[in-house]
Amino acid sequence: MKLGPWVDQAITILDAPTREQFALDPHDALTNQLGLTVRPVDSLSSTRDDGGFCDGMSFLDDGVILYAPTPNSRRQNFTLAHELGHWIVERDQGLFDWIADQSDPPALLETVCDQIAQRLLLPEVLTNEVVGTDLVRAHHVQDLYENSQASYQACAIAIARRIQGLGAVVLIDRYDGQVHHASIQPDPDDGWPAVYPWRGQMLHDAHALREILPGSTLTRRITWRDSWGRTEDFYADAISDDRRVIAILAGHDIWKVDPGYMIQPRDFDTRPLLTIYCCGQDRTFRGYPCPTCGKGFCPVCKNCHCDRASKTEEACRGTCFQLFQRHLLVDGLCEDCR
Template sequence: MKTIEDCVAAALAGMAPDAQARFAVDPLATMRTDLGLKVTGADHLTEKRSDGGACDGLSFLKDGVILYAPTDNSRRENFTLAHELGHWLVEQVPEIFDWLFEQPAPERALETLCDQIAQRLLLAESSVSAIVGSGPIRARHVVDLYNATQASIPACAIALATRLPGLGTIIVVDTTTTFGEAENRAVVRYASVRPDPHKGWPKVYPWPGQTLPTGHPLQHLFSSAQTGPQQTAGVEIEPRALQQRSFWATPWGERATFYLDAVAVSARRVIGVLADTDLWGVERFHPTERRDFDQRPEQEITCCGQIRKVRGYPCERCGQIHCPVCGKCRCERRDDELVMCEGGCYLKFKPHLLVNGRCEDCR
């Protein structure tokens, strides 16, 4: 597995094509009948996925049990079911976890992977192509795809983000009021990230739950949409759109440049496309800027009966990266082979050096 697309294909390969086709029509029946899963609606479900965030579900994968929160909006409910099915499909392919272990944030990478599986199950590629045409991906395409299909906003964002030519992300930002605060905060409700095809995940990218960085241009779109679509001579005008060179920043101060295409779809919601290259011809001059990516070293290790390449930070003692299966480095595996002396010295030795459980000094 080299890319997230490889993982999506491997996970979906475990589901028969006819079952995939039926899923888009009747997700519940397909999961229960074709896959034998126990899927139950839980009206008062409060525990949800913490690192993805566009679904209201919880799975007990070893038992084949999936709980979900039924919603009036069937699009959201279908996405939740597809996302949870993604987790189950991933569990059937152990090789995917080798890839996940190499990612800088494995839990977030897993949620992104399951989001993409959900999108593939719910949204036909032909529908996406009809909306996008031959031009670059734009924020307005998310709305157009939503209106033209039965897919949810997250599913539409995922489908379009996978078509970005390089590093980029599509985000959905909503305003919300936190208890005790006088003003609304703009918060990322959903983000579909496309890592760089060659360099992988950047260090700076938006993620659900993050507050819009101070001074970000998207903030201006909320004020422009406060009164909704305007009327001029009886013709409805689209809410204000925005294209410009912009940025994103992490809560701990790291910052990176992105080009931005965005649209305010309501007084409380803005959709934006962030890309590392100027897909829309926003500026004539494009300065070369350094972008930080995950730079953990790669190493070939032999462990758990396999030789594999893994990415991570090596142990300071033995210099080996931890195995993605057992989670141990060379010295930790060696320590597991040692036995503590029963003579009271509290030291560990290889078993053949002990006689009646005691080392040479304690005998």
């Protein structure tokens, strides 16, 4: 699974002057060049369908982007760039269909929008200067942040793209152990792994990554536990500051820190490809069908055909007590009981 060519293609939907203006003034580019309505909402609090946190929300059919303002912070520009990513994906039918065909469309959509945001805010030449020909290291995220005006999230995404093979860059809160950002680099051949870090996951107090002191580094093999209790080994290179732990996770021992140890073959998502019509559109995704109706669970509303049908059914209040579609009942009674 190679995201780079898809993201490169998606960004060309914006002409060069718009891309240049966005890097200088995202708000102006969105409003004056793309004709979108951009509004700050102090009380905005939402989560996306994949469970990841966000500072923005789009109503793209109406051309509206809402965002939680963070004055004097680089995070606000990243939020606007991410929401623009959603706007771009909806206009690239080929990219939209490709995302729908993958193993975890909601998470992949957020990853694609993150990468679009990073490309818009962080010039590729600057990343080249910071990393050079070296293997990626956690300190490269810090170096990129200090040498640009991009947010930590954008810097993490730029470095994640340089990981050889499967990997991720993760930003973790030092105080509560919560993953605040995760940028995934899927395996070029096998795609999305079954176990991967994601926003909102928690590291337990004794986890090696939580024991790094500010200013210290760590390079070793670790075990990652996801929100469902599943575990998988990764190799990690990490650095800590007063607020966060920055960790690069790799599926293979790219730093040669554990000679002679072989990670067991990891599981990748091989669920069957399902197609349903739900939430106003056709959706194709990987998942297991409902054992009762044989249909897939919608990745947006999480309902199968059984669930959707049950929400439109009601028991007759007469003597039969059978279930009917609500429109077939009159004053709560079916045709036979009226």
